[in-house]
Amino acid sequence: MRLSRLFTKPLRQxxxxxxxxxxxxxxxxxxxxxxxxxxxxxxxxxFRVIAxxxxxxxxxxxxxxxxxxxxxxxxDKKYLxxxxxxxxxxxxxxxxxxxxxxxxxxxxTHEEIAAEIASKFVxxxxxxxxxxxxxxxxxxxxxxxxSGLLRGREFLMKDLYSFHQNEKxxxxxxGEVRKAYEKIFKRCGLDSIYxxxxxxDFTASNTHEFQVVAPVGEDTIFVCxxxxxxxxxxxxxxxxxxxxxxxxxxxxxxEKSIEVGNIFPLGxxxxxxxxxxxxDKDGNKNLVIMASYGIGVGRTxxxxxxxxxxxxxxxxxxxxxxxxxxxxxxxxxxxxxKKVVNxxxxxxxxxxxxxxxxxxxxxxxxxAGEKFAEADLLGIPCRVVVSGKTVDxxxxxxxxxxxKNSELIKREEFFKIL
Amino acid sequence: MRLSRLFTKPLRQxxxxxxxxxxxxxxxxxxxxxxxxxxxxxxxxxFRVIAxxxxxxxxxxxxxxxxxxxxxxxxDKKYLxxxxxxxxxxxxxxxxxxxxxxxxxxxxTHEEIAAEIASKFVxxxxxxxxxxxxxxxxxxxxxxxxSGLLRGREFLMKDLYSFHQNEKxxxxxxGEVRKAYEKIFKRCGLDSIYxxxxxxDFTASNTHEFQVVAPVGEDTIFVCxxxxxxxxxxxxxxxxxxxxxxxxxxxxxxEKSIEVGNIFPLGxxxxxxxxxxxxDKDGNKNLVIMASYGIGVGRTxxxxxxxxxxxxxxxxxxxxxxxxxxxxxxxxxxxxxKKVVNxxxxxxxxxxxxxxxxxxxxxxxxxAGEKFAEADLLGIPCRVVVSGKTVDxxxxxxxxxxxKNSELIKREEFFKIL
Numbered sequence: 001m002r003l004s005r006l007f008t009k010p011l012r013q014x015x016x017x018x019x020x021x022x023x024x025x026x027x028x029x030x031x032x033x034x035x036x037x038x039x040x041x042x043x044x045x046x047f048r049v050i051a052x053x054x055x056x057x058x059x060x061x062x063x064x065x066x067x068x069x070x071x072x073x074x075x076d077k078k079y080l081x082x083x084x085x086x087x088x089x090x091x092x093x094x095x096x097x098x099x100x101x102x103x104x105x106x107x108x109t110h111e112e113i114a115a116e117i118a119s120k121f122v123x124x125x126x127x128x129x130x131x132x133x134x135x136x137x138x139x140x141x142x143x144x145x146x147s148g149l150l151r152g153r154e155f156l157m158k159d160l161y162s163f164h165q166n167e168k169x170x171x172x173x174x175g176e177v178r179k180a181y182e183k184i185f186k187r188c189g190l191d192s193i194y195x196x197x198x199x200x201d202f203t204a205s206n207t208h209e210f211q212v213v214a215p216v217g218e219d220t221i222f223v224c225x226x227x228x229x230x231x232x233x234x235x236x237x238x239x240x241x242x243x244x245x246x247x248x249x250x251x252x253x254x255e256k257s258i259e260v261g262n263i264f265p266l267g268x269x270x271x272x273x274x275x276x277x278x279x280d281k282d283g284n285k286n287l288v289i290m291a292s293y294g295i296g297v298g299r300t301x302x303x304x305x306x307x308x309x310x311x312x313x314x315x316x317x318x319x320x321x322x323x324x325x326x327x328x329x330x331x332x333x334x335x336x337x338k339k340v341v342n343x344x345x346x347x348x349x350x351x352x353x354x355x356x357x358x359x360x361x362x363x364x365x366x367x368a369g370e371k372f373a374e375a376d377l378l379g380i381p382c383r384v385v386v387s388g389k390t391v392d393x394x395x396x397x398x399x400x401x402x403x404k405n406s407e408l409i410k411r412e413e414f415f416k417i418l
Numbered sequence: 419m420r421l422s423r424l425f426t427k428p429l430r431q432x433x434x435x436x437x438x439x440x441x442x443x444x445x446x447x448x449x450x451x452x453x454x455x456x457x458x459x460x461x462x463x464x465f466r467v468i469a470x471x472x473x474x475x476x477x478x479x480x481x482x483x484x485x486x487x488x489x490x491x492x493x494d495k496k497y498l499x500x501x502x503x504x505x506x507x508x509x510x511x512x513x514x515x516x517x518x519x520x521x522x523x524x525x526x527t528h529e530e531i532a533a534e535i536a537s538k539f540v541x542x543x544x545x546x547x548x549x550x551x552x553x554x555x556x557x558x559x560x561x562x563x564x565s566g567l568l569r570g571r572e573f574l575m576k577d578l579y580s581f582h583q584n585e586k587x588x589x590x591x592x593g594e595v596r597k598a599y600e601k602i603f604k605r606c607g608l609d610s611i612y613x614x615x616x617x618x619d620f621t622a623s624n625t626h627e628f629q630v631v632a633p634v635g636e637d638t639i640f641v642c643x644x645x646x647x648x649x650x651x652x653x654x655x656x657x658x659x660x661x662x663x664x665x666x667x668x669x670x671x672x673e674k675s676i677e678v679g680n681i682f683p684l685g686x687x688x689x690x691x692x693x694x695x696x697x698d699k700d701g702n703k704n705l706v707i708m709a710s711y712g713i714g715v716g717r718t719x720x721x722x723x724x725x726x727x728x729x730x731x732x733x734x735x736x737x738x739x740x741x742x743x744x745x746x747x748x749x750x751x752x753x754x755x756k757k758v759v760n761x762x763x764x765x766x767x768x769x770x771x772x773x774x775x776x777x778x779x780x781x782x783x784x785x786a787g788e789k790f791a792e793a794d795l796l797g798i799p800c801r802v803v804v805s806g807k808t809v810d811x812x813x814x815x816x817x818x819x820x821x822k823n824s825e826l827i828k829r830e831e832f833f834k835i836l
Contacts, residue, residue, distance in 0.1 A: 005538055007485060007581075008550040033535050035490050041535060042488040044550065050488070067425060070460040070468070073491065073555055074510070074524075074572045092492070092512050095520060096559040106492075106524060117451050117459060121425055130425040132462065137491055137555070141514040154492045163425075186474050268752060 001251040001323070006030075008043050010374045020216060022302035023148025025314050029377050031322075038142060040298075045378070048322035049301050050156065054135050056187045056319065057158050057295060060180040064173075066131040066160055071113050073137060074104050079112035082273040090140040091201035105141045111292055112201070114161040120286060122163065124279045129169055131162035135297060147218065149302035149392035150258060156297040164289040165278065174263060177293050181210055181261050184295065189304055189317030192260060194369050195221050197232035202264045202292070206235060210261035210295075214306050217257040226250025258303045259296075266290040314379030315401050323359040325351060325418070326380040330368045330387035337388075344386040347396070347411065356418055376401070384414065419741070421779040424448075438634060440720035441566025443732050447795050449740075456560060456571035458716075463796070466740035467719050468574065473551050474605045474737065475576050475713060477798050478598040482591075484549040484578055489511045489531050491555060493717030497530035500691040504617050508558040524557045529620070529710055532579035533688035540581065540706060542697045547587055549580035553715060565636065567720035568676060574715040582707040583696065592681060595711050599628055599679050602713065607722055610678060613639050615650040619683045620710070624653060628679035628713075632724050635675040645670025676721045677714075683706040685722050732797030733819050741777040743769060743836070744798040748786045748805035755806075762804040765814070765829065774836055793821070802832065 001177075008030030017028045022350070026032045031046035042050055058068065074094065080086040085133055093102035110207070114132070122128065133247035138157045145404035149155070160177065178194060185192040192210040199207050209232060210219050214321040220233040231238055231245075268287040271277065278290045301320070308315045318324060329344040331337045344360065351358040359380060361371050368387070375383050385397035385406070396414055399406035426448030433452070444450045449464035460468055476486065492512065493738060495717060498504040504523070509521035532550070540546065556575045567573070578595065582588040596612060603610040610628040617625050629639050638651040640746055642662035649656055649663075651672075657706045658672035686705040689695065694706045717737070726733045736742060747762040749755045762778065769776040779789050786805070793801050801824075803815035808826065816832055817824035 007536070009539055030539075033538065035531060035534075036492075036639070037492045039494075041531070044485040044487050047487050062773060065423065067462040069462050069465050072457045072459060072572050074457055074557060076454045076457075091517070092514050092522070093509050094512055094524065096510050104510070113453060113459070116453075117461075118425070120451065121448075122429055127425070130423070131427065139492060154490050159555065171519075207779045229718055250507070285457070313694065336534065412467075 001063075001359050003359055004363045006044065008045065010377050018148060019146055020150065020306075021309060022149035022216075022304075022305040023177065024149060025309055025377070026149065029314060029379070032149065036153075037146075038151065040149060040152065042298075043171055045322045046203070046301070049316070049320050050297060052320040053188055053297055053300050054158075057297070058134065058182055060184050061133050061158070064131075064176045064180050066133045068134065069132050070134050070136060071107075071110050071117070072418050073107040073139075075107060075113065077103050077105070079116070080105060083112055083270060085112075085201060090142060092139045092141055099259065102260055107136065108138055108140050109202070109292075110134070110136075110159055111290070112265065112269045112274065114292070115274040115276050116144075117291065118161075118163050119274050119276040122276060122278050123285050125165050125281060128278060128288065129162065129164045129173060131160060133158060135162035144218075145349070147216065149298045150216070150306075151218065152158070152298060155299065158295040158297055160293040162291045163276075164291075165280070165286070167289055169219060170265060170289045171194075174265065174291055177263055178208070181263070181293070181295065185210060185212070185260060185300070187319050188300055188382065189308060189319065190260065191302070193223060193228070193230045193257070195230040195257075196235055197262070198234045199264060203269065205265050205267065207262060207264045209259045211257035212260055212303050212380050213257050214303065214309065215254045215256050216306050218261075219257045219259050221257050222252045223255055224250035225253055256298070258306065260300050260303050261293070261295040262291040264291060266292055309379070312373070313377035316379045316381060318381045321379070321381055323357045323380050325356055325358045325382045325384060326375050326378065327351075327358060327360045327384045327386065328371050328375055329360070329362055330371065330385060331364065333386050334388065336391065339391050340386055340388060343391055347384065347386065348417070351418075354415070354418070382418075421777055422781045424462060426463065428514070428795050431795065436566060437564055438566035438568065438724075439727060440568060440634075440723040443723055443727055443795070444567065444720070447732060449795070450567065454571075455564075456569065458570065458572075460566060460716075463740045464719070467734070467738050468715060470738040470740075471606055471715055471718055473578075473649050475553065475602055475715070478602050478605075479551050479576070479578060482549075482594045482598050484551045484580075485637060486552065487550050488552050488554060489525070489528050490536075491525040491557070493525060493531065495521050495523070496533070497562055498605075501530055501652060501688060503530075503619060508560060510557045510559055525554065526558050527620070527710075528552070528554075529579070529684065529688045529708070530692065533692040533694050536579075536706065537692050537694040540694060540696050543583050543699060546696060546706065547580065547582045547591060549578060549591065551576060562636075565634065568724075569636065570716060570739055573717065576713040576715055578711040580711070582709075583698070583704070587706055588683060588707045588709050592683065592709055595681055595781050596807070599681070599711070599713065601628070603628060603718070605737050606718055607726060607737065608678065608718070611641060611646070611648045611675070611732055612641065612777070613648040613650050613675075614747055615680070616652045617682060621684050621687065623683050623685065625680060625682045627677045629675035630678055630721050630725065631673045631675050632721065633674050634724050635677075637675045637677050639673055639675045640670050641673055642668035642670055658771050673831045678718050678721050678726065679711070679713040681711040682709060684710055722742035727797070728734055730791070731795035734797045734799060736799045739797070739799050741775045741798050743774055743776045743800045743802060744793050744796065745769075745776060745778045745802045745804060746789050746793055747778070747780055748789065748803060749782065752806065754809065757809050758804055758806060765802065765804065768833070769836075772833070772836070823828070
C-alpha cells in the first residue's frame with residue numbers, strides 16, 4: 001500500500017486524554033480512533049493487525065477441531081433470566097420504540113446462547129464431544145475504561161464453547177485448548193503464564209487465566225520462579241517471597257499482569273438451564289458438561305504494544321505487523337530524485353509480486369526526519385531506505401525496527417533475506 | 419470436512435414459525451439458527467457462505483481503492499443528536515447500570531461516525547478523495563421481521579463511505595461503486611437491477627438501489643423491458659404496461675423485488691454536523707461531499723436461496739457454496755463396504771490436497787435415501803457418490819445439483835473437470 005493513499009496520518013502529539021502506552025501509541029500511529037471512553041474504531045492499520053491475530057487464532061482453533069460460527073449480539077432477556085445473570089452489573093440493556101423496560105441485552109458473553117444452540121443438535125452420546133467458536137464483539141459497561149484497548153466497553157473477543165459427556169473428556173479438551181492458547185500467544189509475540197483463578201460471574205469452580213507480566217496490568221499474580229506455577233491473588237494463598245505451594249521449593253514473586261485469555265470449566269450450570277442433555281450408552285439421560293474459553297483479540301494487540309515498544313513507537317512482531325516491510329523514499333530536490341523514485345517503485349512492485357506485504361512511503365514534500373520518525377512510530381519490522389546515497393552505492397539501506405544499526409546491502413541480498 | 423464431525427444436523431421438517439423460503443431452507447439445512455424473531459446465529463455452514471460473500475465484497479471494494487476498517491456498534495447519543503436522527507423509529511437504544519435514560523444507541527448505520535473520523539484526517543484538497551468500508555453488524559427494530567434473513571433486526575452489512583472535493587468527483591466514484599456492486603451480485607449468482615429510489619432517513623436526494631426480481635420481495639419496482647431503466651414505486655411515475663419515461667419506447671413491467679444494495683449521495687449533511695471541511699487550492703474552506711453505499715450480506719445469502727432452490731433444497735452457485743463437492747459414501751453392510759470406504763477416503767484426501775473444499779458424508783447407519791435427501795437440501799453444486807456399484811465399475815457417480823441426471827465417470831476425469 002502507498003502511504004500517500006492511506007487516509008489516516010500519524011499524529012505528532014500523543015492524545016491528551018489517554019494514560020496508557022497502548023492507547024497513546026495506537027492512536028498516534030493511526031491504528032485506532034477513540035469514539036468514546038472505552039470504545040474504539042479499528043482504523044485500516046489496526047484492522048490489519050487484528051485480522052492477523054484473528055487468523056492465528058482461527059488456525060489454532062481449527063487445528064483442535066473447533067467449528068467457527070457467529071452468534072448474535074442482541075440477546076432476548078429470556079437467556080440471562082434462565083441462569084440468573086440478568087442483573088449482572090456490566091450489562092448494557094436495550095430498549096426499543098416506546099418500551100420503557102429493556103427486553104434485550106447486548107452480548108457480554110454467550111454461554112446461554114451456546115447452550116441453547118447445542119441443545120437443538122445433541123441427542124445421544126454419539127453427538128459428543130464437539131466445540132465451536134466465534135470472533136465477535138462483546139459489550140461490558142466497565143467502570144474503569146482507562147487502560148486503552150486493555151479494558152474497553154466494546155471489544156472483540158474470540159470465545160470458544162465445548163460440550164462433553166463427562167468431566168474427564170472435558171478436561172482432556174481443556175488441556176488441548178491450553179496448548180492451543182499458549183501457541184496463539186507465542187505466535188503473537190507474548191509470553192503467557194497459565195494461572196489459577198476464580199470463576200467470577202461464570203462458574204463456582206476455579207478457572208485458569210493466561211497472564212502476561214506487565215507493569216500496566218490490572219491483575220496481580222504470584223508466580224513460582226522455579227516451576228512456573230502461578231495463581232491470581234483472588235484465589236492465592238501464596239505470598240511475595242514465600243515458598244511455592246505447588247513444588248514446595250521455588251521462591252514466589254508477585255507481579256502485575258494483563259489477562260489475555262481465560263478458560264472456564266462450567267459444569268452443568270448452563271446445560272441445566274437450557275435442557276442440554278444426552279442419552280448415554282445405557283439409555284440414561286445426562287446433562288452435558290460444558291466449558292468456555294476466551295481470548296481478548298483487541299487486548300492481545302494492546303498487550304503486544306505494552307510489551308514491545310520504545311520511546312519512538314511500536315515494535316511489531318512480524319507475525320502480526322500490519323506490513324512486513326516499509327520502504328522509505330528520501331528525495332533531495334536534485335536530479336537524482338528520478339532515479340530514487342524509480343528504484344523505490346521497482347522494489348515496491350517486486351515485493352508485491354513476491355507476495356510480501358509492503359507499505360511504501362511515497363509522500364513528496366516530507367523530510368527524511370519526519371519519514372523516519374513516522375516509520376519508527378508505525379513499528380513495521382523491516383525498514384528499507386532508498387535515497388540518493390543508496391542509489392549511488394547501488395544498494396539499499398536496511399534497518400530492523402528492533403536493532404540499532406542499519407546496513408547497506410544489495411537488493412538481491414535483501415530479497416534473499418525475506 | 420467430515421459430515422460426522424459437523425455438530426449441526428439437517429432437520430427433517432421445515433420450522434413451523436417461518437413463512438419465507440429462505441428461512442425454511444437455511445434453518446432446515448443447519449445454515450442458521452433462529453434465536454429470536456429477526457435474530458439469527460450463523461451456524462458453521464452458514465458462516466462459510468457468509469465468509470465467501472464477504473471475500474467477494476472485499477475483493478471488489480479493495481479493487482476500487484476502498485480501505486477496510488471496523489467502527490464500533492455502541493454509539494454515544496452525541497452522534498445522532500448532531501444530525502437529528504436520535505428519534506428514528508427503528509433505533510435500539512441502550513441503558514446501563516442505574517441510568518434510566520439511554521445514553522447510547524446500537525449501530526443502525528454509520529454516517530455520523532464515518533464523518534467524525536474523516537474530519538480528524540482531512541485538512542486540504544490533497545487529502546481527498548478517499549473511501550473506507552466495513553463489514554459489521556447493524557441493528558434495526560423492524561416491525562416486519564418475518565421474511566427470514568431478508569429483513570432481520572440484527573444483520574451483517576457491508577457499508578462504504580466516500581469523501582470528495584466536489585459533486586463531480588463524487589459522481590465519478592459513485593459510478594465505480596455501481597460497477598463494483600454489479601460485479602459483486604453477479605459473482606454471487608444474482609441479476610441485480612440498478613433502480614432509482616428515495617432517500618429515506620439518509621438524504622433528501624434521490625438514491626439508487628440494487629434490486630433482484632423475486633415474488634417474495636417487499637419492494638415494488640417498474641422496469642423498462644427495452645432499456646432496463648428502473649424506478650422504485652416510491653419515486654416512480656411510470657405504470658405497469660406504460661411507456662418507459664427514460665427511453666420513451668419500452669413497455670414498463672411492475673415487479674416485486676428484493677433490495678440487496680443501495681447507494682446514497684449524501685451531499686454535505688454529515689460534513690456540516692461534524693465540521694468535516696477542507697482547504698481548496700485557493701485557500702478557501704469547503705465542506706466535504708459524502709456518499710454512502712450498503713450491501714446486505716446476510717440478505718444477499720437469503721436472496722440467493724430465494725432465487726436458486728427447488729422442492730428438494732438449496733442450489734448454491736459455486737462461488738458462495740459452503741463446499742464445492744460433497745462425497746456421499748453408500749454402504750450396504752456387505753464385504754464390499756471396506757473398498758467403498760477406502761475409495762471415498764482416498765477421494766476425500768486427494769481433493770483436500772488439491773485445495774478443493776469438500777464435505778464428506780462418512781456417516782455410518784444412514785440410508786442412501788437419507789444421504790441423498792440431505793445432500794440435495796444442503797445444495798452443494800457437485801455430488802460424488804461412492805457405492806458398491808461405482809466401485810465395481812471402477813468409476814464414481816457424478817451429479818450436479820442443478821442437473822437432473824448423474825453420470826458414471828473415471829476418477830481422473832472428475833479431477834480434470836474440477
